[in-house]
Amino acid sequence: EAQVTQNPRYLITVTGKKLTVTCSQNMNHEYMSWYRQDPGLGLRQIYYSMNVEVTDKGDVPEGYKVSRKEKRNFPLILESPSPNQTSLYFCASSLSGNNEQFFGPGTRLTVL
Amino acid sequence: QKEVEQNSGPLSVPEGAIASLNCTYSDRGSQSFFWYRQYSGKSPELIMSIYSNGDKEDGRFTAQLNKASQYVSLLIRDSQPSDSATYLCAWPSGSRLTFGEGTQLTVNP
Numbered sequence: 001e002a003q004v005t006q007n008p009r010y011l012i013t014v015t016g017k018k019l020t021v022t023c024s025q026n027m028n029h030e031y032m033s034w035y036r037q038d039p040g041l042g043l044r045q046i047y048y049s050m051n052v053e054v055t056d057k058g059d060v061p062e063g064y065k066v067s068r069k070e071k072r073n074f075p076l077i078l079e080s081p082s083p084n085q086t087s088l089y090f091c092a093s094s095l096s097g098n099n100e101q102f103f104g105p106g107t108r109l110t111v112l
Numbered sequence: 113q114k115e116v117e118q119n120s121g122p123l124s125v126p127e128g129a130i131a132s133l134n135c136t137y138s139d140r141g142s143q144s145f146f147w148y149r150q151y152s153g154k155s156p157e158l159i160m161s162i163y164s165n166g167d168k169e170d171g172r173f174t175a176q177l178n179k180a181s182q183y184v185s186l187l188i189r190d191s192q193p194s195d196s197a198t199y200l201c202a203w204p205s206g207s208r209l210t211f212g213e214g215t216q217l218t219v220n221p
Binding site: 048 | 144146153154155156157158161200202204206207208209211212213214
């Protein structure tokens, strides 16, 4: 089944404790992206990657890191999480940046 | 001007009615548009893609694109309570998709 997977689905952590949210797709897509969604603010892009080893900032990159060492994986790293990063996070992938994107199930992160 | 503007919500329709959702966009060069449905707490799900002027039908859903007027719409016929969700329009902008803020639709039984 073609899909985008994310793990974990739910995470409660404390301020400053480094964490990684994994994202993997099995559709051989070139493009991958991370979004956060907060009430009243819509989907905001954090980082995106157009191909392996190519990443770029989205609208709200502060406090986040990403890497794209393999085509299928695009982990999101929070080196020192803060409460304002409490949010619902989505990973998405597509053939290219101009094509329809397919979303993972989401990760609900709470930073205390 | 915002790149994408969706008709203000929330939108409430009775079961069986036609729900009409609209998006206007500012970039005349855009060639394709997408409609996503998002249930509360769930991820956006692609329901329609449209690439050329005119209508595209898929079951109870019809997407309409008017490039001259720079709007795209989604019609949901015979609306069902299960259609209650937030609907997002999106279109390619550079190397990314731009998403509208979404219109919340409620279908009342």
